[in-house]
Amino acid sequence: MAGHAIDFFHYLGPISVPICFAVISIQNLVTFKKPKPFNKKQRNLAFGIIPVIALAYIGESVLTILQTYRNPTRPSDQAHNVYNLFSVFFWVGVGIFSNKKEPIWYPYLGATICAACTEIALVVLYAVTLQAHRRSATTLLALSSFRALLLIGACANLGFLLRGGNKVEKGKDVERQPLLNGPTDTKAYGAVEETSATSTLNGDDDEDEDGKKAKKSREELIQEKGGWWAYARDYMMFLPSLWPAGKPPIQLCLLIMLVKELVFDRAINLLIARQWGILINCITADYGTGNFPIKEFAIWVFMLYLVSGAGVSLIEKYVEVFYDNFARKQLATITFNHVMRLSMDFHHDKDLGEIIAAIGQGDAITELLKVGLFEVFPIFIDIIIATVYITTQYGVYTTCIFYVCGAAYLAVGFTMSQYTVASQKKYSADYRTENKVQTEGFSNWETVSYFNTREHENQRYQHAVNDALQSWKGYSNRYRLIAALQNLIMQAGFAGVAAYGIYQVSMGVKDIGSFVTLISYWSVVVSPVSSMLRRYKELAREMVSAEKLIELMKRMPSILSREDAPDFVLKEGKVEYQNVDFAYDPRKKTLKDVSFEAKSGQTIAFVGETGGGKSTTVKLLMRFYDVTGGRILIDDQDIRDVKIESLREHLGIVPQAPSMFNTSVMENVRYSRLSATDEEVMEACKAAAIHDKILTFTDGYKTKVGERGVKLSGGELQRIAIARVLVKNPRIVILDEATSAVDSNTESHIQEALRKLTTGRTTFIIAHRLSTIMHADQILVITDGEVVERGNHWDLLRQGGKYKDLWTAQTTPLRSLPPSANDNGEGSSKASSMTAKDGADHAEDVNVNQLIVDVSTKAYSEALAQEMLNTDKDDAENEPASQIDGQKDSKVKTASKNIQMKIQQLTKANGKAAAVAEVTSQAELEEDGKGEGELKMVSPRPTGGFGVVGEEGKEGEDGKKDGKKE
Numbered sequence: 001m002a003g004h005a006i007d008f009f010h011y012l013g014p015i016s017v018p019i020c021f022a023v024i025s026i027q028n029l030v031t032f033k034k035p036k037p038f039n040k041k042q043r044n045l046a047f048g049i050i051p052v053i054a055l056a057y058i059g060e061s062v063l064t065i066l067q068t069y070r071n072p073t074r075p076s077d078q079a080h081n082v083y084n085l086f087s088v089f090f091w092v093g094v095g096i097f098s099n100k101k102e103p104i105w106y107p108y109l110g111a112t113i114c115a116a117c118t119e120i121a122l123v124v125l126y127a128v129t130l131q132a133h134r135r136s137a138t139t140l141l142a143l144s145s146f147r148a149l150l151l152i153g154a155c156a157n158l159g160f161l162l163r164g165g166n167k168v169e170k171g172k173d174v175e176r177q178p179l180l181n182g183p184t185d186t187k188a189y190g191a192v193e194e195t196s197a198t199s200t201l202n203g204d205d206d207e208d209e210d211g212k213k214a215k216k217s218r219e220e221l222i223q224e225k226g227g228w229w230a231y232a233r234d235y236m237m238f239l240p241s242l243w244p245a246g247k248p249p250i251q252l253c254l255l256i257m258l259v260k261e262l263v264f265d266r267a268i269n270l271l272i273a274r275q276w277g278i279l280i281n282c283i284t285a286d287y288g289t290g291n292f293p294i295k296e297f298a299i300w301v302f303m304l305y306l307v308s309g310a311g312v313s314l315i316e317k318y319v320e321v322f323y324d325n326f327a328r329k330q331l332a333t334i335t336f337n338h339v340m341r342l343s344m345d346f347h348h349d350k351d352l353g354e355i356i357a358a359i360g361q362g363d364a365i366t367e368l369l370k371v372g373l374f375e376v377f378p379i380f381i382d383i384i385i386a387t388v389y390i391t392t393q394y395g396v397y398t399t400c401i402f403y404v405c406g407a408a409y410l411a412v413g414f415t416m417s418q419y420t421v422a423s424q425k426k427y428s429a430d431y432r433t434e435n436k437v438q439t440e441g442f443s444n445w446e447t448v449s450y451f452n453t454r455e456h457e458n459q460r461y462q463h464a465v466n467d468a469l470q471s472w473k474g475y476s477n478r479y480r481l482i483a484a485l486q487n488l489i490m491q492a493g494f495a496g497v498a499a500y501g502i503y504q505v506s507m508g509v510k511d512i513g514s515f516v517t518l519i520s521y522w523s524v525v526v527s528p529v530s531s532m533l534r535r536y537k538e539l540a541r542e543m544v545s546a547e548k549l550i551e552l553m554k555r556m557p558s559i560l561s562r563e564d565a566p567d568f569v570l571k572e573g574k575v576e577y578q579n580v581d582f583a584y585d586p587r588k589k590t591l592k593d594v595s596f597e598a599k600s601g602q603t604i605a606f607v608g609e610t611g612g613g614k615s616t617t618v619k620l621l622m623r624f625y626d627v628t629g630g631r632i633l634i635d636d637q638d639i640r641d642v643k644i645e646s647l648r649e650h651l652g653i654v655p656q657a658p659s660m661f662n663t664s665v666m667e668n669v670r671y672s673r674l675s676a677t678d679e680e681v682m683e684a685c686k687a688a689a690i691h692d693k694i695l696t697f698t699d700g701y702k703t704k705v706g707e708r709g710v711k712l713s714g715g716e717l718q719r720i721a722i723a724r725v726l727v728k729n730p731r732i733v734i735l736d737e738a739t740s741a742v743d744s745n746t747e748s749h750i751q752e753a754l755r756k757l758t759t760g761r762t763t764f765i766i767a768h769r770l771s772t773i774m775h776a777d778q779i780l781v782i783t784d785g786e787v788v789e790r791g792n793h794w795d796l797l798r799q800g801g802k803y804k805d806l807w808t809a810q811t812t813p814l815r816s817l818p819p820s821a822n823d824n825g826e827g828s829s830k831a832s833s834m835t836a837k838d839g840a841d842h843a844e845d846v847n848v849n850q851l852i853v854d855v856s857t858k859a860y861s862e863a864l865a866q867e868m869l870n871t872d873k874d875d876a877e878n879e880p881a882s883q884i885d886g887q888k889d890s891k892v893k894t895a896s897k898n899i900q901m902k903i904q905q906l907t908k909a910n911g912k913a914a915a916v917a918e919v920t921s922q923a924e925l926e927e928d929g930k931g932e933g934e935l936k937m938v939s940p941r942p943t944g945g946f947g948v949v950g951e952e953g954k955e956g957e958d959g960k961k962d963g964k965k966e
C-alpha cells in the first residue's frame with residue numbers, strides 16, 4: 001500500500017512541479033504581473049538554494065545508479081527513476097535558465113511548494129516503510145528529509161521576498177521595474193525585453209514617432225486593463241468580421257478547414273507511422289515466404305495518398321481560397337470605411353505610407369487567426385496524443401526523453417531568443433526606414449527634380465537598403481545559431497529514443513514493427529515541439545504586424561454626430577459664430593472669441609495676414625473640427641447637434657488647393673453631385689469659365705486629370721473646383737482663396753461665375769486680393785485668431801487700420817512701376833519719373849505685367865472709381881443714404897468705364913506700363929489733415945490730361961486739393 005503511495009508521489013512530483021511552474025509563468029505573462037522589490041541577499045539566497053536542491057536530486061540519482069550497478073538483478077524502480085530524472089532536469093534547468101536579474105518569484109514559489117509537499121509526503125511514506133526496507137529506506141528518508149528542509153526554507157525565503165522583503169535594493173524602485181523579467185531596469189515596459197515571448201511580441205521597436213505612440217498606448221492599455229488579455233482582446237474586435245455570418249457556404253468551408261487541421265491531420269500522422277510498423281512486421285514475418293502483405297500495403301499507400309498534396313490537402317486548399325477571399329474582403333472594406341470616417345485631424349496628421357502599410361496588415365489578422373487556430377492550438381492536441389500513445393506503447397522512459405528533449409528545446413529557444421531581439425528590432429526598424437525612404441522619394445519626385453537631387457536620393461536609398469541588409473545578416477546569423485543548437489538537442493533526443501527502442505527490441509520487449517513505428521512517429525512527435533516556438537514567433541510576428549492596424553482601428557473620429565442627432569434643417573441659410581474659440585493644440589489658441597453673423601444671402605469676407613486663422617474659421621463651419629469654446633449656429637441650429645452629413649449637404653467649398661481624382665474632367669466635376677447630367681456639368685464649367693479650356697484638352701471632357709489633378713494648372717484646378725460647387729448648388733458657399741491661382745483676366749470671368757454662384761446664397765470668401773471682396777457685406781480682418789476689424793470695404797478704409805494698410809499695400813506698387821522692356825521711350829521715361837516720385841522702394845518688387853493686367857480689370861477700375869467718389873460723401877452728408885448710394889453706384893459705373901477706356905487709350909499711345917502709371921498716379925490715396933483715415937483724391941496731372949476723375953468728367957488741374965475731387 002505504502003509502496004503504491006510512494007510510486008504515486010514519484011509520478012505526481014514530475015507532473016505537478018513543472019506544470020505548476022509553467023501555469024504560473026503563463027499567468028504572470030498574461031496578467032503582466034509586476035515583480036516585487038527585493039534585496040540582493042534574499043535574491044542570492046533564493047537562487048543559491050536551487051543548485052543545492054538539484055544536487056540533492058542528483059545525489060539520489062547517483063545512489064540509485066550505484067545500487068543498480070551493485071545489484072543488477074534487483075528490479076528497477078521505474079517511478080523512482082522518473083522522479084529523479086525529472087527532478088534533476090527541472091532544478092538544473094531552473095538554475096541555468098532562470099533570469100537572475102529581474103526574476104518573477106511566483107512560479108518559483110509555486111514549484112517549490114509543490115516539490116516541498118511531494119517531499120514531505122515521501123518523507124512520511126519512507127518513515128512508514130522504514131521497518132520493511134531498513135537500509136535503502138533510511139538513506140532515502142535522509143535525502144528526502146534534507147530536500148524537504150531545503151524546499152521549506154526556499155518557500156519561506158520566497159514568501160518573504162514576495163511580501164516585499166525587509167529592504168529594497170537601492171535604485172530598484174518598483175515603478176521602474178520591468179513588468180516581467182528583463183535585463184534592464186530603465187524601461188517601465190522592460191519586461192517585454194526579457195523573454196523571447198514578450199520581446200518578440202514587442203519586436204517592433206519603432207524608432208519612428210508612430211511606433212513610439214503605438215507602444216506607449218499599448219503600455220497604457222496593458223497597465224490600465226491589467227495585462228496581455230486586454231492586449232489580446234483588441235484582436236478580438238476583428239473576430240465578428242471574420243465569422244461568415246449568414247453565409248452557409250463559407251461556414252462550410254471553415255468547417256472543412258477545422259476538421260482537416262484539428263482532427264484529420266492529428267490522427268493521420270500517427271496512423272501512418274503505426275501502419276508502417278504493421279507493414280514492417282508483416283514483411284519480417286513473411287520473410288522468404290513469397291507472401292505480399294497486400295492489405296497492409298494498400299492501407300499504408302492509401303494513407304500516404306490522403307496526406308499528400310493530392311488528397312485531403314487539395315480539398316482544404318480549395319475551400320481555403322473561398323474563406324480567404326471572404327476574410328480579405330471583410331477586412332479591406334472595414335478598414336477602408338474606418339479610415340474614411342476619421343476626421344480631419346487624423347487625415348492631416350497621417351503619414352499616407354504608414355496608413356497604407358497598416359491597412360495592408362489586414363492579411364496579418366487573417367494569418368493570425370489561422371496560425372492560432374490551425375497551427376498553435378493543434379500543437380497541444382498533438383502533444384497530448386503523443387504522450388498518451390508513447391507512454392502506453394513504449395513506456396514512461398520514452399515519454400521522459402520526449403519531455404526532457406522538448407523542454408530543453410523550448411528553454412534554449414526562449415532563453416537564447418533574447419540575443420536575437422535587439423538585432424530583430426534593428427532589422428525591423430531598418431526595413432521600415434528603407435520603405436520610408438523609397439516612398440518619400442517617389443512622393444517627392446517633383447521636389448527631387450526641381451532641386452536636381454536624384455543622386456542624393458539614390459545614395460540615401462542605397463544606404464537604407466544596405467542598413468536593412470546588414471541588420472538582416474546580423475539577425476539571421478544569430479537566429480541560425482539558435483536553430484543549430486535546437487537541432488542538436490532534437491538529434492540527441494532522437495538518438496536516445498532510438499537507443500532505448502533498440503534496447504527494447506534486443507530484450508524482446510518490443511517487436512521490430514514497434515521500433516519502426518516509434519522511429520517514424522518520432523518526427524511527428526517532435527514537430528509540434530519544434531513548431532511550437534516557430535509558431536509562437538509567427539503568431540507574435542503577425543500580432544506585431546497587425547498592431548498598427550489595430551491602432552488605426554481603435555482611432556475614433558474626433559468629430560462624430562450624436563447617435564440621436566437630428567438631420568440639419570436648412571431654412572434661410574443664416575450663420576452665426578458666437579464667441580468661438582478653437583485650438584488645434586490645446587497649448588495655443590488658433591481662434592479667440594470670434595463672433596459674427598451672416599444673414600441669409602450675405603457675403604462675409606475674411607482677410608488678414610497669412611496664418612491668422614481664416615481657413616480655420618471656415619473649416620469649423622464645415623465641422624471638420626469642433627469649436628473648443630462658443631458655438632456656431634446655422635439657422636439657429638448648433639452644428640454640433642445635427643448629423644454631419646446632413647449639414648455638409650448644404651455647404652459647398654472651393655478649397656485653397658483643390659484635389660482631383662485621377663479620372664476624367666467630367667467625372668471630377670460631377671463628383672459633387674453624382675446624379676448630375678453631362679449637360680449640367682458643362683453648364684457649370686461654362687459658368688466657371690473653364691468650358692472652352694476643357695474643349696482644348698486632347699480628350700475634352702474625357703481627359704484624365706492625373707494624380708490629384710497634377711495635369712491641370714492651378715487656375716484650371718480652381719475653376720474646376722468652382723464648377724464642382726456650381727454643380728452641387730449648395731445654399732452656403734465657402735470660397736477659400738478660390739481665385740488665387742488664376743490671372744486677373746480669367747479672374748474677372750470667374751468673378752462673374754462666382755457672382756452667379758453666390759447670388760442669393762450665404763457666402764464666405766477668404767481672399768488676399770482685396771479687389772475680389774470689396775463688395776462683401778461684411779469684411780472681417782482676422783489677425784492672430786482674432787477679429788480685429790469689421791465692416792464693409794468703405795467703413796474699413798475709413799477706419800484706417802489694418803485693412804487700409806493692406807489695401808494701400810496692394811495699390812501702392814502701381815504707383816511705383818519700373819519701365820517695361822516693351823514700352824517705348826516716352827512711356828518708359830514717364831514711368832521712371834513716377835517711380836522716383838512715388839517710392840523707389842517698391843520698384844523692384846513690382847511685376848509689371850501682372851499689374852497691368854490687374855489695373856485693367858473691371859474690379860480694379862471700379863475700386864478706383866469708388867475711392868474717388870467716396871469724397872462726395874462728405875459733401876452730401878445731408879442727403880438720405882439710399883439716395884447717396886444710388887448716385888454713387890451710377891457714378892462708380894461711369895467712372896470705372898472711363899478709367900478702363902483711358903487705360904486703353906494710353907496703352908496704345910505710350911505703352912502699357914506708362915498707361916498704368918499714368919492712371920494710378922492720378923488716383924492717390926492720402927490721409928486727410930482733418931479726419932483720420934479719410935480718403936482724398938489727388939488731382940490729375942496736366943500731362944495725364946484725362947477727365948475721369950469726378951462725376952462731371954472734367955479734366956483736372958495739377959496739384960492736390962484737400963477733400964475735393966477735381
Ligand SMILES: Nc1ncnc2c1ncn2[C@@H]1O[C@H](COP(=O)(O)OP(=O)(O)OP(=O)(O)O)[C@@H](O)[C@H]1O
Pocket residue numbers: 345348584585590609610611612613614615616617
Ligand atoms: N491641421 C492643423 N494642425 C495644427 N495647426 C494648424 C493646422 N492647420 C492650420 N494650423 C495653424 O493654424 C493657424 C491658422 O491657420 P489657417 O490655415 O486658418 O490660416 P489662414 O489665415 O487661412 O492662412 P492663409 O491665409 O495662409 O491660408 C496657423 O498658424 C497654422 O499653422
